[in-house]
Amino acid sequence: MKHFIQGFFWLGLYLVVSLLPLAVVFIGPRPPGRDFITELSAALGFVGLAMIGLQFFLTARFRLIEAPYGLDMILRFHREISMVACLIILAHPLLILWRDQSLHILYLPDQPLRVWFAVISLLALAALIVSSIWRRKLRLSYETWRVIHGSLAICALGFALGHVIGVGHYIADLWQQVLWIAMAAASITVLLYIRVFKPLIQKRRPYRIADIHQEGGNAWTLRCVPDGHSGIEFDAGQFAWLTLWNSPFTIEEHPFSLASSALEEEYVEFTIKELGDFTRELDKVEPGTTAYIDGPYGAFSFERYPAAGYVFIAGGIGITPIMSMLRTLADYGDTRPLLLIFAAHRFENLTFYDEIEELKERLEYLQTVHILNDPPEDWSGETGFVDAQMLNRHLPEYPRRHQYFLCGPFPMLISVEQALLQVDVPGTHIHAELFNLV
Numbered sequence: 278m279k280h281f282i283q284g285f286f287w288l289g290l291y292l293v294v295s296l297l298p299l300a301v302v303f304i305g306p307r308p309p310g311r312d313f314i315t316e317l318s319a320a321l322g323f324v325g326l327a328m329i330g331l332q333f334f335l336t337a338r339f340r341l342i343e344a345p346y347g348l349d350m351i352l353r354f355h356r357e358i359s360m361v362a363c364l365i366i367l368a369h370p371l372l373i374l375w376r377d378q379s380l381h382i383l384y385l386p387d388q389p390l391r392v393w394f395a396v397i398s399l400l401a402l403a404a405l406i407v408s409s410i411w412r413r414k415l416r417l418s419y420e421t422w423r424v425i426h427g428s429l430a431i432c433a434l435g436f437a438l439g440h441v442i443g444v445g446h447y448i449a450d451l452w453q454q455v456l457w458i459a460m461a462a463a464s465i466t467v468l469l470y471i472r473v474f475k476p477l478i479q480k481r482r483p484y485r486i487a488d489i490h491q492e493g494g495n496a497w498t499l500r501c502v503p504d505g506h507s508g509i510e511f512d513a514g515q516f517a518w519l520t521l522w523n524s525p526f527t528i529e530e531h532p533f534s535l536a537s538s539a540l541e542e543e544y545v546e547f548t549i550k551e552l553g554d555f556t557r558e559l560d561k562v563e564p565g566t567t568a569y570i571d572g573p574y575g576a577f578s579f580e581r582y583p584a585a586g587y588v589f590i591a592g593g594i595g596i597t598p599i600m601s602m603l604r605t606l607a608d609y610g611d612t613r614p615l616l617l618i619f620a621a622h623r624f625e626n627l628t629f630y631d632e633i634e635e636l637k638e639r640l641e642y643l644q645t646v647h648i649l650n651d652p653p654e655d656w657s658g659e660t661g662f663v664d665a666q667m668l669n670r671h672l673p674e675y676p677r678r679h680q681y682f683l684c685g686p687f688p689m690l691i692s693v694e695q696a697l698l699q700v701d702v703p704g705t706h707i708h709a710e711l712f713n714l715v
């Protein structure tokens with residue numbers, strides 16, 4: 278309920294702030310001799326501008342804002358609302374062209390600086406969208422894309438504000454000036470918060486790698502011990518950004534689920550599969566290496582959804598947040614029925630296989646089902662994919678009384694969700710974590 282109210286509050290605030298510029302257009306004194314189309318065009322431009330400013334807040338990882346939704350949901354909203362903002366902004370010059378019934382405005386050499394500003398802002402927005410949608414096709418590494426993305430966003434906002442000042446309408450009254458300055462100052466403050474204050478706080482709260490060891494499934498577990506502070510409190514299943522080898526001011530940080538028990542006070546652990554540039558270097562980490570952790574984030578946790586029992590469905594390295602939940606439930610001495618369905622390509626890919634079997638001694642009602650695509654010859658367990666028939670064989674007698682947590686590759690999440698719906702699990706009981714935010 279608390280999260281529901283918080284979520285409602287932030288959504289309401291988003292609507293108020295993005296529509297606030299309309300007050301400037303429709304309440305304040307209007308420039309003389311302007312028709313409705315011109316006013317509408319200005320109003321749309323202002324709303325679009327406010328929405329672009331708000332994008333900085335959405336990506337600033339404010340825990341208070343992300344708590345009710347989860348960061349993945351906020352980032353999805355950020356992506357989708359940016360399309361809406363762009364369409365609204367585009368309507369601003371299109372209405373002017375339509376009003377004038379002429380394309381003269383497009384001949385830039387004749388235009389004043391304020392029009393150039395508007396064009397540069399629009400081009401920056403277009404480049405921002407193209408580079409985000411086609412990042413992989415453009416072969417941009419995540420880090421390069423992040424630098425480009427941030428720079429284009431600042432450019433789009435800065436030139437749009439330049440355009441507003443250049444046009445000079447709706448900035449005459451003191452209250453209008455206060456409003457625009459407050460909006461610009463808030464965006465700059467958020468940038469400073471992300472790039473300066475937050476890294477400074479992290480710098481004062483370092484971690485030391487106390488242990489690193491290899492796990493099944495080509496993964497490494499890193500144990501991070503807080504160095505001179507109390508560490509972080511998290512809900513089992515949440516994730517954090519990890520920075521290794523670098524200062525917290527660098528752009529290179531990676532999200533990983535906190536895999537250790539949430540009740541463990543001495544350390545946190547990440548279990549990371551070798552995949553790309555960063556994760557393939559983990560064998561070089563030495564005990565004693567300094568690490569920085571920004572978190573926790575996310576809403577993927579059994580703590581949020583009280584239930585008679587839980588069903589966990591993991592694919593490959595998607596076991597990590599689920600492992601944290603199982604370890605935490607074991608530390609609580611939980612006695613509710615738990616079912617883990619763990620899918621992997623081969624037996625060797627079942628990270629934590631032995632530890633999960635051992636956990637059954639502490640979790641009396643934990644049942645495990647392993648399912649392999651490419652099983653060894655003597656395999657007697659499930660084979661193939663998780664589908665409705667397979668779920669019917671293993672799900673508890675009253676599936677609607679349980680909550681379901683899914684983590685794995687995207688195609689698996691989609692098909693397992695469909696299968697759960699087919700066996701009458703309510704959609705509201707299904708919670709998924711995807712290891713991909715961008």
Ligand SMILES: Cc1cc2nc3c(=O)[nH]c(=O)nc-3n(C[C@H](O)[C@H](O)[C@H](O)COP(=O)(O)OP(=O)(O)OC[C@H]3O[C@@H](n4cnc5c(N)ncnc54)[C@H](O)[C@@H]3O)c2cc1C
Pocket residue numbers: 418419420516529530531532533534535548549550551552553554555556557594597598711712713714715
């Ligand atoms: C919420 C969440 C939890 C995760 N938990 C785990 C976990 O417990 N164990 C695990 O092995 N993996 C986890 N991942 C995946 C992990 O973040 C990526 O595998 C890792 O960042 C890849 O980095 P790389 O440079 O080695 O690979 P690359 O080949 O450079 O990147 C592969 C892909 O990973 C994504 N990625 C890369 N860098 C970042 C970044 N800094 N921020 C966001 N996405 C990035 C991009 O989509 C990229 O295309 C998690 C991801 C998310 C979003």
